[in-house]
Amino acid sequence: MTDVLAIADGNGAAPAGRPHPQEMAEHVAAGGSPFDYVEPPDWFSFSSLDTFERCPRQYALRYLCRLQAEQPRPAADFGSAAHAAFETFTRRRREGLARNEEPPDRADLERFFEAAWAGSPLAAEPDAESWRARAVPMLDRFWEAESADRSQTVGEELRFRLRLELDPKSRVVVGGFIDRIDRLPSGGVELIDYKTGGAWDPVDVESSLQLSIYALGCRDALELGRPERVTLNFVEHGMRYSAERSNGALDNVRDGLAMRAREIRGSDFMPTPGPRACGWCDFAAICSAREREVA
Ligand code: SF4
Structure with a gap:
């Protein structure tokens, strides 16, 4: 395996009676199922869901094999x-x-x-x-x-754990950290996520799944109520874009998260190679699908 990759939490040792994590990563990179080695995941985040959307194999390598790149970011x-x-x-x-x-x-x-x-x-x-x-x-x-600003900060880096029941026997958690929640003069709360780098199109703020998940976490896990507004603060540009999420929209997001979790737990992690996904993928050097595409 290329030396720019490492097992995220590993010291390289395999638990007694279980395969070596590197062996699992090589198996998955070659097209094998991670479930030959590990149980279906019961924890998700916006980043992990987003990675699965981009390429299921990339998700499996990052979040189930726990591979991570060691190059500078x-x-x-x-x-x-x-x-x-x-x-x-x-x-x-x-x-x-x-x-x-x-x-x-x-x-x-x-x-x-x-x-x-x-x-x-x-x-x-x-x-x-x-x-x-x-x-x-x-x-x-x-x-x-x-x-x-006349708002009062309620908290920073607020961790939430949103519990979802997929069926009577299966529960999963969608978790994350909210950069900041403010109390507005109206009494409601504003959820804020800081972004460095380029500013987005306001339309993308309206549809941001990340903000929707965080708003759901604010309402259903932190029990701070539905945010009056959700905001991306593009700190390098001094620009803030805000949007709303209705209770109905958040209920739909909750259902959608459960659906995505079921999909991932039943996935065969077929790769979806493409210039954009593979161009930014930390695992392109070991992935058989990427090799085929380049060839
Ligand atoms: S190299 Fe491409 S196909 Fe392979 S895991 Fe990465 S994004 Fe998916």
């Missing part, structure tokens, strides 16, 4: 550092307000980013400084928006 690392800075900023402000302390200021925001940056793999990359320079206008825009 500068855009993701930059996003992680930005998320960490924003999370620390709003948490310190929220906790400080409860103690009648001064909220963090622009310099503090910069410090929070620097702390996150120092622990990021991106800081050691050759083009680290160009990424770091990119953070300055982003922090400025975030600070300006926060200075003008």
Whole structure:
């Protein structure tokens, strides 16, 4: 197996009496079923569902074989550092307000980013400084928006676990982390997801499954009620796009999630190769379907 891949949680050792995880990955990459080795999954996330939509074999390699790429991911690392800075900023402000302390200021925001940056793999990359320079206008825009905002943050990085019953014997969980939930002046809540990189078309915000899953998690798992609005905050552009999700729409999403979970649990993980899916796939070097397409 190529050396840019690793077993995500593994030390390389196979549990007693069970096949080696690398053997399973090679079996799946060659077209075998992961269920020859593991039980059907009982945990899903937006990312895992999205991966299955893109290519079922890619899903099986990533989420059932637990393979992950080891090559640098500068855009993701930059996003992680930005998320960490924003999370620390709003948490310190929220906790400080409860103690009648001064909220963090622009310099503090910069410090929070620097702390996150120092622990990021991106800081050691050759083009680290160009990424770091990119953070300055982003922090400025975030600070300006926060200075003008009258909402109160309810929480950051809120973990939810949405339990779904597929049939009387099968239950699964759809889980995730919501970047931020604010209490609006109206009394309702706003669910916010930060995005670094390019801004989306507003139409895609309306139809975003990720936001729908998070809104469902807010309503049915965190029990904070249906969000009054769901928002993508494109932090590098200072742009926010908001949309609504009705209770009926969320009920439909819940049914749709159960349907997708059933589909995955019964899947044969047939690959769906294509230039777009394979072009960004971490497993192209080991996947037999990709090799056939290239040939
Ligand atoms: S290389 Fe293509 S066909 Fe193979 S797992 Fe990746 S996306 Fe699917």
